[in-house]
Amino acid sequence: MIRTETRFDNKRKRLDHKKLQFATATYKENDYPHRLSLYDVPPTQEITLEEFETWAIDRLRVLAELESCSFRNRSPPETAAHMQPIIKKYLQLSANSAAAGSQIDQRLKSERRKDHYSHYILRLAFSGTEDLRRRFARVESMLFKLRLEEDDGREKRAFIESLNLDWDYVTPEEKKGLGEELLGATPGVRRLDDENWFKVDWTRVPELVEHRRVLIKRGKAYVPLKEQTSMILNEFTKRLESGLELTARQLPRLDEDDRLSPILDHLSKNFTTPDAGFSDSDSALAGAPINAANIDALSQHFPLCMKNLHTTLRQNSHLKHYGRLQYSLFLKGIGLSLEDCLLFWRQAFNKITDDTFNKEYRYNVRHVYGDVGGDSNRRGRGYSPYSCQKILTEHPPGTGEAHGCPYRHFSVDNLTSMLQATGVHDRDLLKGVKEDVEKKRYHIACNRVFEWAHKGEIKKVKDEGIWGAAELDTIVHPNTYFKRSYLLKNLGEPKQDIRMEG
Ligand code: SF4
Numbered sequence: 001m002i003r004t005e006t007r008f009d010n011k012r013k014r015l016d017h018k019k020l021q022f023a024t025a026t027y028k029e030n031d032y033p034h035r036l037s038l039y040d041v042p043p044t045q046e047i048t049l050e051e052f053e054t055w056a057i058d059r060l061r062v063l064a065e066l067e068s069c070s071f072r073n074r075s076p077p078e079t080a081a082h083m084q085p086i087i088k089k090y091l092q093l094s095a096n097s098a099a100a101g102s103q104i105d106q107r108l109k110s111e112r113r114k115d116h117y118s119h120y121i122l123r124l125a126f127s128g129t130e131d132l133r134r135r136f137a138r139v140e141s142m143l144f145k146l147r148l149e150e151d152d153g154r155e156k157r158a159f160i161e162s163l164n165l166d167w168d169y170v171t172p173e174e175k176k177g178l179g180e181e182l183l184g185a186t187p188g189v190r191r192l193d194d195e196n197w198f199k200v201d202w203t204r205v206p207e208l209v210e211h212r213r214v215l216i217k218r219g220k221a222y223v224p225l226k227e228q229t230s231m232i233l234n235e236f237t238k239r240l241e242s243g244l245e246l247t248a249r250q251l252p253r254l255d256e257d258d259r260l261s262p263i264l265d266h267l268s269k270n271f272t273t274p275d276a277g278f279s280d281s282d283s284a285l286a287g288a289p290i291n292a293a294n295i296d297a298l299s300q301h302f303p304l305c306m307k308n309l310h311t312t313l314r315q316n317s318h319l320k321h322y323g324r325l326q327y328s329l330f331l332k333g334i335g336l337s338l339e340d341c342l343l344f345w346r347q348a349f350n351k352i353t354d355d356t357f358n359k360e361y362r363y364n365v366r367h368v369y370g371d372v373g374g375d376s377n378r379r380g381r382g383y384s385p386y387s388c389q390k391i392l393t394e395h396p397p398g399t400g401e402a403h404g405c406p407y408r409h410f411s412v413d414n415l416t417s418m419l420q421a422t423g424v425h426d427r428d429l430l431k432g433v434k435e436d437v438e439k440k441r442y443h444i445a446c447n448r449v450f451e452w453a454h455k456g457e458i459k460k461v462k463d464e465g466i467w468g469a470a471e472l473d474t475i476v477h478p479n480t481y482f483k484r485s486y487l488l489k490n491l492g493e494p495k496q497d498i499r500m501e502g
Contacts, residue, residue, distance in 0.1 A: 032112035034159040035095050036147055038236055039243070043117050052121060053263050058090040059118035060267060063139040068474040070142065071436070071444045080146060082469045087146075089470060091115060095152050124254065125267035127247040132268060137244060141237045148229055160232060170197040170222060178215070178222070185215035186224050197222045205231070269393065285483060288490075290335045292344040298334070301485035303446060303478045304406045305391060306330050307422060312402035317351045322395050323403040324361070326386055328368045333385030333479040338369040387477045388443050407433075407442040424449060447475050450485070457488035466491075 030043065047055075065086050069079040087093075092111050119140070126136035148156065160167075175182065175192055182189075182197065189195045202221040208214045215222040223231070254260060290298065299310045309327040313319050319327065324345075331341055342365055346357055366372045370382030388405065397404040406415055412434055419430065429452050436445035451458060461467040475481050 055118040056121040085470045125264040127244045133244045168199045292340040303481040326403040329385040407445045
């Protein structure tokens with residue numbers, strides 16, 4: 001981290017590179033007096049590779065969820081309510097008033113440090129292409145806005161003053177003196193007491209001047225405080241965009257670092273569809289009838305990728321290698337035992353003999369479960385079920401293969417037919433899915449269908465406070481889709497030992 005940031009320091013760039021390379025590094029600890037930051041100064045302290053990766057992943061979760069809120073046209077209050085527990089969990093940023101004493105305490109410092117470093121790590125990951133830079137600047141600005149709007153009034157003012165943006169607050173005397181002139185030039189304000197103003201050079205607010213929303217006097221624009229948030233936000237976005245351009249130019253030097261490059265590469269992939277890990281507890285659906293005989297009934301809760309595999313299997317009595325792998329891992333993830341999985345495949349492959357099944361297929365199913373295979377097979381636990389990201393980005397299906405994700409790998413016509421065959425006829429929904437797919441937001445299309453198919457139950461759990469926003473975050477794993485669907489459709493059942501992903 002330190003060495004990387006040294007290379008990116010603009011001022012040092014002008015120094016002799018050879019001297020710099022062999023000089024003893026000097027580090028300065030940031031003291032983070034404010035909750036918010038425009039991230040003007042890169043971090044210079046040392047952090048571990050693990051922190052480097054986990055902090056970046058946590059920030060990415062927040063950004064991806066924010067982006068999906070905007071894709072789904074959630075209103076600002078809905079977005080704020082939805083994001084609150086997610087931000088609290090992954091990227092908490094407390095106000096100074098939450099500090100134990102007058103000093104910024106250690107907890108606040110470590111929250112701000114994580115925020116600062118994770119921002120810069122993602123700058124590195126997302127400065128490579130114009131598309132990534134644009135998306136990153138957009139979601140970072142959304143996050144900044146969300147935080148700015150919920151900031152404590154006093155702290156917000158202290159933060160803004162610390163930016164030295166060359167704004168002069170208009171004194172009560174001056175305000176009174178300008179009186180009608182100020183009111184006449186500020187739309188939406190009827191009484192002087194209802195608003196306060198600050199002065200800036202008029203060239204800094206060209207849009208407000210163009211739309212005649214400010215009073216101009218002696219080269220100064222009198223801007224109402226209500227415009228402050230959007231001005232700070234513009235400043236944030238402007239600085240971030242130029243910071244990203246600068247990082248992009250320095251990026252080739254980073255290729256030499258074989259520790260960071262793979263992590264950064266993985267992070268930028270994660271921006272397409274956030275990756276989701278899977279742990280054994282994720283398949284815990286205590287009491288659910290998960291056995292070979294029940295897979296047909298349970299398939300009503302499967303996402304489209306697994307429904308497609310299931311239907312193809314039933315039609316052809318066979319699936320090709322990657323289809324078997326993707327489906328077996330998913331079935332294992334929903335809690336199907338190895339014995340039941342073997343029974344399921346044996347019964348499904350009903351055109352072959354026991355002998356052929358045992359010779360050609362049995363071993364692979366056992367291998368997926370870690371029943372056979374060496375150390376490389378995750379020490380006897382087998383492989384993890386595939387996440388959406390893996391399905392979307394690896395091994396696209398060829399002719400005659402049914403694995404992959406229908407939202408990505410089907411033509412729009414085939415996708416529409418398949419959705420209609422599964423009972424999705426709502427025209428607006430199909431239109432939304434088509435738009436998502438055209439914009440390559442495959443998992444958003446999948447979530448859109450999920451929300452439509454479970455809208456009654458989602459409303460109920462929200463209204464009755466049974467589930468929080470974190471339990472209804474964007475689905476990025478087929479097994480989450482199954483589990484959430486099963487739980488929502490069985491809300492009336494006796495309480496189960498339920499542990500949702502994340
Ligand atoms: Fe399956 Fe994920 Fe595609 Fe949905 S988005 S169909 S869960 S791979």
